[in-house]
Amino acid sequence: MTLTEAPSPAVRPSRSPRRIRTAGSGVLALVAIAVTLLVASPLVFVALEASQSGWGTVQRLLGRPLIATLFWHTAVLTAIVTVGALVLGFGAAWLVERTDLPLRRTWTVLVAMPLAIPEFVHGYCWVSLFPAVQGLWGAALVMTSSLYPLVFLPVAAVLRRSDASAEEVARSLGKGRLTVLWRVTLPQTRPALAGGALLVALYLLGEYGAFAMLRYDTFATAIYTQFETAFDTVSASVLSLILIALALVVVVLQNRIGRNRGRVVREGNATRPATPVALAGAKPLALLAMAALVGVAVGVPVYALGYWLVKGGSTTLPSASIWSLTATTLGYALAAAAIATAAAVPVALYAWRRDTRLARAVEQTAYLTRALPGIAVALAVVFFAIRYAQPFYEQPPLLVAGYVALFFPLALTAVRSSLAQVPHGVEDVARSLGTPPLVVLARVTLPLILPGLGAAFAMVALTASTELTATLLLRPTGTDTLATQFWTYTTGLAWGAAAPYAAVMTALSVPAVLLLTRRTLGGARTPKEAAR
Template sequence: MSTTRSTRPPRTLVHPGPSPLSQRWRAGRVLPLVAGLVALVTACPLLFVALEATQSGWDSAERLLGRPLIVTLLWHTVSLAAVVGLATLVLGFGAAWLIERTDLPAKRTWTVLAAMPLAVPEFVHGYCWVSLFPTVQGFWGAALVMTSSLYPLVFLPVAAVLRRSDASTEEVARSLGHGRAAVLWRVTLPQARPALAGGALLVTLYLLGEYGAFAMLRYTTFATAIYTQFETAFDTASASLLALVLVALALLVLLLEGRTARRGGRVVREGSTARPGRPLPLGGWTRPALAAMAALVGTALGVPVYALGYWLVRGSSTTLPSASIWALTATTLGYALTAAAVATAAAVPVALYAWRRDTRLARALERTAYLTRALPGIAVALAVVFFAIRYAQPLYQQPPLLVVGYAVLFFPLALTAVRSSLAQVPHGVEDVARSLGTAPLSVLRRVTLPLILPGLGAAFAMVALTASTELTATLLLAPTGTDTLATQFWTYTTGLAWGAAAPYAAVMTALSVPAVLLLTRRTLGGTRIPREATR
């Protein structure tokens, strides 16, 4: 009986290397680790505030939070946020509806003009109003200045959503006998609800953290009280307790925004059959509509432009030393552009993880970054200083520290732009590339990043725009002997040298114009801004 020996294939001396499945498994573990590390760094100000607040003890905290001043600060902050939020919703939605749904003449011009107040920093808005009208102070002065400054945060996303939404539902409603008011209330407003909620969120977060404008308008909020505690009383524990109240308010606003946005109506996405409707004829309402748009733009943009031109021509003598505006411009741009690059690069892994994994952890990492936006700049700056002294002392009073402070402070803006760009990329694109044997890093470099390149550019522009006009954090983090346009402007305004401060305000505004035009072009080009972009 003969037996047959089974033959085995010869052993190969070449290692087969990792399979695509193992490469994907590694990438799936690396991405959440990197995203978690970035989120932890951006959450350091929150950790600092919490640690400092615990230093005061329960008894001190109870005495501080039980003071009548806390009730006053809470009323000032909440009431102003409510009034400004409602006013920006009405103005932003009204302007967007006139431009996108009616036959208003010169729509492109009105869109640019309506968005341009974003180019003027909030504290420059306050300077322009106070220098021309000294009586513009207190609650109503703050409401006027902040509304005229922040309503474009509602106007831009609402205009984009109205442009990309299917107008056939409105036409069907009108064909069933509903009037314009009924269609507006029952159809158009539900479609724009997510954008309205996101715009109101941004307006509220800006109000919670604003200091410079309120200091000029002599209106006390939590942000101004925190700055006073840090700068004059040197009481970091009490200031941190006040900052925790701001964080709690921001968390409440985030929860309310999430519930409101989820109740929004249907908005047509990219690739669907959205059909623009015929513009509604204004008829005899054309002149009132033009007058309303002119009044809005004249108040929000005309007053700052006139004030800057007035003080540039008139000038003012000052006993303070002069500074080279061109050297300060170069310094400001250097710090702002570097911080924009760092923040944009750091936002990519967090946005990718939140986009690929719709889990509680991913949502928590994303939300944590937005909470930092509610902290005043001085709280973020002191947190950066604290960690630098404890763990990176050679960086103290060095330029990298200011860059890190800017990147942490404005990281939410970069995350917003990158996340909104990713929302327009079909999820199957990466899966198809991986199924062809492409490594995950190659998919990211060759497929995903090119698709979100416009979002990366928008993130870079927004962070650079905001960092170039940042004030409070710069006052603490700038190296000794280093000034920026914002700090030099603040030096002159605190001495009431309005004319001497005007050139620096004008340059800051001019530097912001290209970034605002970029954001406006996204709306004019028909690019849809999804709900994530309004956060």
């Protein structure tokens, strides 16, 4: 799963002062534009492949009843899971950040922990224990319990850092808790809710493994079937374009709904912390609700993994060394992380230094790959390799390239956030003293954003290490990762044999979740906590 704070590209920091132009500005712009075009190229390749089939073929494919069924399945599930994630994520964030709920720090970590378990592992855990968990409602249960932290984390961050004076004024005027919650607190968190809903919807549109396990057909499962089983690249391309169009619609809706519409949310160190709402007699009910949420989202997967690890199981499929697969997985993931982080630096620097329309367009286009499901990116990379780079087909560089295209926004988000914390004018002062631009970059800028570079590298590496859909299409012949070996065993219903690989993937993701929780919710709640 892709782990990220994922701020909307439409939300930008305050404008910086005009910066000194240097001879290297044009070179930086060219490099940033080139990187962005490469990252966004999957859109172009899928469109070209689909266009070669002819409009008549496209119309015939679109007229098939299967398309309407896939659209209905995808749309209904996306709506149900998104609404469920919004309700659970906001409710958990409000209880943790705005009430006197006991053990709030512990609950914060536990509620965020489902992000450490890949979606297809969630599906495996539920199906292996409860075979009846299938179809629409099975998929809704599994995906909602897996993805609600994508809403919880940004909403909790807003509630922790926002000024509580408006809520206190509303309560002093005699407004009840529900009125304050609906009229004041909820509007403050609307941008965070919209951003979380965007991530949930995009994950759903691109997910393959969990839905294949839960026997629920969506566009992503149909694309994989058309390409891998039927070898029908035309149908796969047309379905990919439909899926990309749906994802772009979701992005546009998020940009419209997520705007604050004039409401001011003050954030920063100068804000006054909120006085916790006393739950009183409702405290046992709140604790029970939180325990039930964590039990379903974390308890069931952990129990399933423990159960199958202890029980084990025989399989007629060939065995594989978990240690060699871990090394292979980390090798690909680390390579992709290094390239994605390095490529994100020029794009982030260009957007940070130049507050122009071109710079904003470059940055937003680079973020556009957030709207590309993994199956569509993998399909585009395969098409490119077959037509223009056959020596690289089914070779390691192709898989690394797919990871970079998929997870580049993660690296860009982390680097861009670090640059936003750099004091304005630092580079200008160094250049005014006659220091060459490259020396300023190496000795001033990069050391200041080193934590962001480390975060970008770690996030991309750990996310790539659990990627399944693109890996199934792009992996070299005879090469497996933890995710693909896990998938091989689960498709053969060898639940016990698959458990160790799922456990290792989950263990690799736990540090990323803890890092994300700390970075997102790093602000203190009260002056007493800040003093610690």
